[in-house]
Amino acid sequence: MENSPANNFLEAIIAEDLASGRVQEVVTRFPPEPNGYLHIGHAKSISVNFGLAERFGGRCNLRFDDTNPEKESQEYIESIQEDVRWLGYQWDGEVRYASSYFQQLYDWAVYLVEQGDAYVCDLDAQQAREYRGTLTEPGRNSPYRDRGIAENLDLLHRMKTGEFGEGAKVLRAKIDMASPNMNMRDPILYRIRKAAHHQTGTEWVIYPTYDFAHGQEDAIEGITHSICTLEFEDHRPLYDWLIEHLPVGSRPRQYEFGRLNTSYTVTSKRKLKQLVDEGVVTGWDDPRMPTVSGMRRRGFTAQAIRRFCNMIGTTRSDGVVDVAMLEHAIRDDLNENAIRGMCVLKPLKLVLTDYPEDQVEALSAPAHPGRAELGTRTLPFTRELYIDVEDFREEANKKYKRLVLGKRVRLRNAYVIEADEVVKDDSGAVIEVRAHTVADTLGRDPDDGIKPKGVIHWVSAQKGVQATIRLYDRLFHHEAPDKADEHFLDLVNPESLQVVEGAWIEPALAAADREQNFQFEREGYFVADRFDHSSDAPVFNRTIGLRDTWNNAF
RNA sequence: UGGGGUGUCGCCAAGUGGCAAGGCACCGGGUUUUGAUCCCGGCAUUCGCAGGUUCGAAUCCUGCCACCCCAGCCA
Numbered sequence: 001m002e003n004s005p006a007n008n009f010l011e012a013i014i015a016e017d018l019a020s021g022r023v024q025e026v027v028t029r030f031p032p033e034p035n036g037y038l039h040i041g042h043a044k045s046i047s048v049n050f051g052l053a054e055r056f057g058g059r060c061n062l063r064f065d066d067t068n069p070e071k072e073s074q075e076y077i078e079s080i081q082e083d084v085r086w087l088g089y090q091w092d093g094e095v096r097y098a099s100s101y102f103q104q105l106y107d108w109a110v111y112l113v114e115q116g117d118a119y120v121c122d123l124d125a126q127q128a129r130e131y132r133g134t135l136t137e138p139g140r141n142s143p144y145r146d147r148g149i150a151e152n153l154d155l156l157h158r159m160k161t162g163e164f165g166e167g168a169k170v171l172r173a174k175i176d177m178a179s180p181n182m183n184m185r186d187p188i189l190y191r192i193r194k195a196a197h198h199q200t201g202t203e204w205v206i207y208p209t210y211d212f213a214h215g216q217e218d219a220i221e222g223i224t225h226s227i228c229t230l231e232f233e234d235h236r237p238l239y240d241w242l243i244e245h246l247p248v249g250s251r252p253r254q255y256e257f258g259r260l261n262t263s264y265t266v267t268s269k270r271k272l273k274q275l276v277d278e279g280v281v282t283g284w285d286d287p288r289m290p291t292v293s294g295m296r297r298r299g300f301t302a303q304a305i306r307r308f309c310n311m312i313g314t315t316r317s318d319g320v321v322d323v324a325m326l327e328h329a330i331r332d333d334l335n336e337n338a339i340r341g342m343c344v345l346k347p348l349k350l351v352l353t354d355y356p357e358d359q360v361e362a363l364s365a366p367a368h369p370g371r372a373e374l375g376t377r378t379l380p381f382t383r384e385l386y387i388d389v390e391d392f393r394e395e396a397n398k399k400y401k402r403l404v405l406g407k408r409v410r411l412r413n414a415y416v417i418e419a420d421e422v423v424k425d426d427s428g429a430v431i432e433v434r435a436h437t438v439a440d441t442l443g444r445d446p447d448d449g450i451k452p453k454g455v456i457h458w459v460s461a462q463k464g465v466q467a468t469i470r471l472y473d474r475l476f477h478h479e480a481p482d483k484a485d486e487h488f489l490d491l492v493n494p495e496s497l498q499v500v501e502g503a504w505i506e507p508a509l510a511a512a513d514r515e516q517n518f519q520f521e522r523e524g525y526f527v528a529d530r531f532d533h534s535s536d537a538p539v540f541n542r543t544i545g546l547r548d549t550w551n552n553a554f
Numbered sequence: 555u556g557g558g559g560u561g562u563c564g565c566c567a568a569g570u571g572g573c574a575a576g577g578c579a580c581c582g583g584g585u586u587u588u589g590a591u592c593c594c595g596g597c598a599u600u601c602g603c604a605g606g607u608u609c610g611a612a613u614c615c616u617g618c619c620a621c622c623c624c625a626g627c628c629a
Contacts, residue, residue, distance in 0.1 A: 191627035
């Protein structure tokens with residue numbers, strides 16, 4: 001149990017409930033419907049629910065709210081579990097399923113009928129809509145509302161045994177057709193669905209609705225604080241009504257918080273599916289997707305995602321969090337933990353004319369400049385190297401701190417060199433730079449006192465390894481692809497992925513484990529692809545570039 | 555226009571009657587073998603608006619405005 005001040009309204013409520021003795025322990029749950037992949041918004045909900053349990057020494061269940069067989073599948077059940085675990089959370093006990101409570105839920109439906117609180121209604125969907133009224137007009141009572149208890153019991157039983165077709169009948173709670181809250185206008189509790197269920201097969205042909213299932217599931221599991229998003233607020237009176245009218249064993253309470261929205265992102269399942277179906281991305285785990293599996297493949301760490309969720313807080317207001325905050329959380333984590341390496345994306349040959357042709361010097365470089373405990377790596381240095389095309393100019397003004405013809409630059413972790421001449425092809429493009437090393441500059445400044453202005457990275461042409469580098473950027477170039485005038489698919493950033501085939505990496509990087517994070521110095525953070533990387537054919541994904549404050553106007 | 559919510563710096567967010575935390579972003583400056591990190595400094599006389607109560611209000615009262623959610627046998 002925690003004594004530090006509450007970080008948000010939920011923590012305040014729980015601390016109070018614990019102090020007053022309303023609850024002895026905290027039990028929350030993350031209740032996804034297995035009908036899609038988890039995304040950044042779910043990560044927030046997971047963080048809230050598991051985080052609360054963690055902070056107060058309680059428990060958090062993972063419960064699949066599988067009450068609609070037509071939209072769900074086992075595939076999602078598995079991916080959701082994998083994502084939750086990857087995020088670093090462990091649910092209490094076994095995974096739970098709403099479907100394993102179907103019999104209890106049915107018995108409670110019978111109970112409601114017996115109490116005169118529910119009835120079987122024959123109105124079809126169209127008619128039900130008409131009887132429901134509108135936001136400003138009250139609804140009218142269904143003509144079946146006053147059926148006798150015995151008849152209702154008989155009808156409900158026959159619904160269950162499959163006597164009626166889909167849509168022919170529903171079970172409704174008898175509450176108030178004139179309520180200003182649409183959810184209280186005799187809400188539907190059960191509907192007929194003759195579809196096989198991924199967990200219960202063909203055992204059932206009637207399925208409880210979310211409203212009839214959720215609160216009762218919470219009660220069965222002893223959930224103390226049932227946390228959901230704001231759009232369910234209007235359902236709370238119904239949630240409470242059902243709990244009060246049923247002989248459930250515990251009294252869960254529902255609390256709502258504002259859903260997470262991120263700029264430059266879409267998270268609706270429909271839109272994400274469209275991106276996949278239209279081939280805009282390669283799949284649900286494409287590194288540009290805001291799905292948990294996509295972020296994972298992109299190189300985001302679970303710790304950074306969790307930190308981000310804490311950073312943005314949990315409130316009842318709905319806003320749009322700047323995706324720059326997420327990016328900050330990622331950089332912050334990776335800067336601290338990622339091993340450094342060098343990678344040349346656009347190679348330009350550099351020949352050190354004073355360096356022996358067959359000499360290979362094994363230089364040593366720190367794995368991390370600020371964390372000596374992470375050790376060192378060996379960097380082969382040779383006469384021919386690759387540097388980045390962007391790091392050389394025949395001439396430039398003083399703001400350019402890289403290699404310029406006739407000037408000096410420091411080769412990262414190696415010598416200071418001075419460029420002497422260039423070799424050009426027929427079109428006049430520089431294809432090679434010839435330079436010489438400045439004596440005795442390994443680990444120290446030149447004796448003549450002329451310090452180089454900048455430092456550039458490099459890879460040995462003889463010992464380096466070629467790699468495929470996937471440069472990812474934001475999928476959309478519009479801040480709010482959801483609410484723009486243009487169709488969101490027209491707002492896709494055409495440069496969200498650039499594949500570089502001929503990049504050169506220092507040899508140590510080829511041995512990277514899949515999913516290992518690195519900082520390629522002066523370029524950004526990269527991860528060895530979870531599926532495609534191998535030491536024979538290295539593949540790295542750019543997670544996020546380094547912060548760049550250089551006013552690139554020269 | 556019925557009901558339920560939310561409105562504090564460009565974004566997120568503390569604050570719950572005593573004189574506007576913090577983070578992101580941004581702008582300066584310093585350190586630096588990553589134009590990164592790090593470090594220093596700047597960044598709301600003002601809390602959706604208008605009245606009122608009070609010695610004193612972002613915090614209390616009244617009225618108004620804006621935005622979000624609800625008319626699935628989806629969750």
